[in-house]
Amino acid sequence: MSLSEILDRALAGHRLEAEDALRLFEEAELGELALVATVARNRHADPRKVSYVIDRNVNYTDVCNVYCTFCAFYHRPGDARGYVLTQEQLRRKAEETKAVGGTGFLLQGGVNPDLPWDYYLNLVRFLHEDMGLWVHGFSPVEIHMMAGLNGLGLHETLRQLRQAGLGSLPGGGAEILVSRIRQRIAPLKGGPETWLEVMEAAHEIGLLTTGTMMFGIGETLAERIEHFRVLREQQDRALARNNGGGHTAFAAWPFQSGHTVWEGKLLKPTDAEYLRTIAMARITLDNFPHIQSSWVTMGRKTGQLALHYGCDDMGSLMLEENVVSAAGTCHSVNRDEMHRMIRSAGFEPWQRDNIYQPVPAVAQT
Numbered sequence: 435m436s437l438s439e440i441l442d443r444a445l446a447g448h449r450l451e452a453e454d455a456l457r458l459f460e461e462a463e464l465g466e467l468a469l470v471a472t473v474a475r476n477r478h479a480d481p482r483k484v485s486y487v488i489d490r491n492v493n494y495t496d497v498c499n500v501y502c503t504f505c506a507f508y509h510r511p512g513d514a515r516g517y518v519l520t521q522e523q524l525r526r527k528a529e530e531t532k533a534v535g536g537t538g539f540l541l542q543g544g545v546n547p548d549l550p551w552d553y554y555l556n557l558v559r560f561l562h563e564d565m566g567l568w569v570h571g572f573s574p575v576e577i578h579m580m581a582g583l584n585g586l587g588l589h590e591t592l593r594q595l596r597q598a599g600l601g602s603l604p605g606g607g608a609e610i611l612v613s614r615i616r617q618r619i620a621p622l623k624g625g626p627e628t629w630l631e632v633m634e635a636a637h638e639i640g641l642l643t644t645g646t647m648m649f650g651i652g653e654t655l656a657e658r659i660e661h662f663r664v665l666r667e668q669q670d671r672a673l674a675r676n677n678g679g680g681h682t683a684f685a686a687w688p689f690q691s692g693h694t695v696w697e698g699k700l701l702k703p704t705d706a707e708y709l710r711t712i713a714m715a716r717i718t719l720d721n722f723p724h725i726q727s728s729w730v731t732m733g734r735k736t737g738q739l740a741l742h743y744g745c746d747d748m749g750s751l752m753l754e755e756n757v758v759s760a761a762g763t764c765h766s767v768n769r770d771e772m773h774r775m776i777r778s779a780g781f782e783p784w785q786r787d788n789i790y791q792p793v794p795a796v797a798q799t
Contacts, residue, residue, distance in 0.1 A: 437461050444470045444717050447477060456659050459714050464706060471713035471744030478723050479746035484781040485724075486748040486772050487788060488536040489570065490527055494519045494557065498544025500575060500622045508544045518549065521560060528565040531753060535769065538568030538788045540750070542606055545575055551584040555598045562599025569599055570788040573606035574632035575623055588635040596641060602682070602789055603636050605646035611664050612657045619651055630668060637672040637679035642789050645669075645722065647686040649711055650703040658711060662718040669721045682790050683724035683747060684715055687731040705736045709743045716744025724790060729775070734767075738779040747786075748776060 435443070440454045441462065450458065458467070475481075497516040498508035509516035519527075531539070539561055554572075561567050572580075572595070581591040592600075609616060611626035623629075636643050645665045649658055665684070672680030688703040703711070708728070716725045727745040729737020730752055737748065751767055767775065769785075776783040785793040 441466060441470060445473055447474070447720070449720055450718060452656075452659050452663055455662070455714065455718050456656055458717070459655050459659060459710065464710060467710060467713040467717070468743050471716040472742060474716050474720065475725065475744045475746050482782055483784050484741055484746055484748055484776045484779070485784050485786040485790065486776070487538070487750050487786050488531070488534060488753070488769065488793075489538040489540050489568075489750050489788060490531045490536060490753045491540045491542075491750065492519070492524070492527055493543055494524070494541060495543040495546045495549070497546040497548065499547050500545045500620065511547055518546070524557075524561065525565065528561065528567055531567070532565075534751075534753070535785070535793075536567075536753065537793055538570055538601070540604055540788070541569055541571035542573050542604065543576065545579045547579075551580060554580055555594060558595055558598040558600050562601070568601045568788050570602045570604055571595075571600055573604060574629045575607045577603070577632045577636075578624070578628060588632060589639055592636055592639055592641060596639070600641075603633070603641060603643040605633070605644040605681070605685070608646045608661075609648045610651065610653045610657055611647075611661045612653065615651060615653045615657060626664065630664065633668060633681075634671070637668070637675065638677075640678040642678070642680060642682050645681045645684040645719075647684075647715070648689055649686060650688040650701075650707075658714070659718065662715060666719055666721060669719070673721060681722055683726055684719050684722045685726035685728060685749065686712055686715055687728035705732065705739075708732055708736060709739060712740050712745060713743040734775055738775055741776075741779045741781060747790075748772065748783075 435454060437457060440450070440458050444450055444458065495516070495518045496509050497511055497518065499511055541561070558569050558571065561569050577588065577591060581588050584591060586594070607623065608629050609619060611629060613625045616623060616625055633643050647661050665681070669681050688708055712725065724747050725745045726747045726749045727737045727740035729748060751769065751772055773783045787793055
């Protein structure tokens with residue numbers, strides 16, 4: 435097909451195969467991608483509205499034995515600088531979150547070999563039952579570690595976490611779901627099948643999850659398209675089960691190389707490259723309900739622009755963020771600022787929870 439025929443098919447809502455998606459990625463004008471992505475966005479979300487969430491990104495520990503080369507946050511096991519948050523510290527963070535209308539914790543840590551299985555169950559139970567928060571917690575590499583620790587397997591590990599109060603899983607740690615890249619940047623994390631296996635198990639027991647991508651770490655555009663393809667196929671399987679499981683949203687952000695071994699060795703993706711990538715995500719991931727803008731890494735202006743390149747969600751206020759800020763990038767806003775950002779981009783804001791349900795007005799006061 436010609437480029438114009440591919441654009442017409444995408445505008446009409448036809449699914450693009452990898453070859454056509456790659457051609458669109460490489461050759462289409464940025465404005466053309468914006469148009470197609472906006473049409474795709476409006477098939478899934480109210481054209482007039484943009485959502486956001488008030489939650490807290492809590493890293494309960496920074497001790498990790500996976501040693502990703504792109505991470506400036508972790509400390510090795512045995513390093514005296516490493517930490518594990520106490521229950522009192524978590525309580526204070528929860529109370530602060532609820533005081534500003536927050537509804538949940540995005541809970542992730544390092545892969546800490548010194549914590550027992552009961553620690554995770556008690557952590558989730560405390561946050562959910564005692565503090566009344568939605569727990570959007572644990573990346574696939576953490577779930578894999580827990581399943582190895584308790585010997586229960588992925589499905590039973592996830593079931594017990596859900597019984598303790600786990601509400602949904604974040605998609606952290608996907609990076610690029612291509613073996614070549616994962617082996618290059620995080621060989622101890624396993625190939626793409628490791629991340630996908632946990633998400634598949636979560637979907638099979640009816641849990642909701644998110645899909646993510648960290649790009650700009652030496653991958654090709656074809657490898658980004660491959661990442662979208664495997665996520666789309668996984669979502670197809672989840673939707674076919676019709677059991678409540680599946681991906682609620684997709685978020686992508688560029689690699690932040692500050693204070694890592696990659697600093698100065700890779701070109702940072704430009705704003706235009708980010709917008710092309712997020713637009714292609716919206717066009718290609720035709721079975722994902724929502725696409726998030728990564729204003730946290732790109733800054734407010736580009737975050738607003740992304741709302742015209744397929745995004746219908748501005749993510750979190752970022753009451754707390756440790757991993758990206760450790761690499762030298764740090765942005766946060768309060769609720770009034772978030773509302774101004776969304777309105778000045780031409781949309782009406784609405785507050786959601788971690789699974790894209792509206793937060794009642796009484797909870798926003």
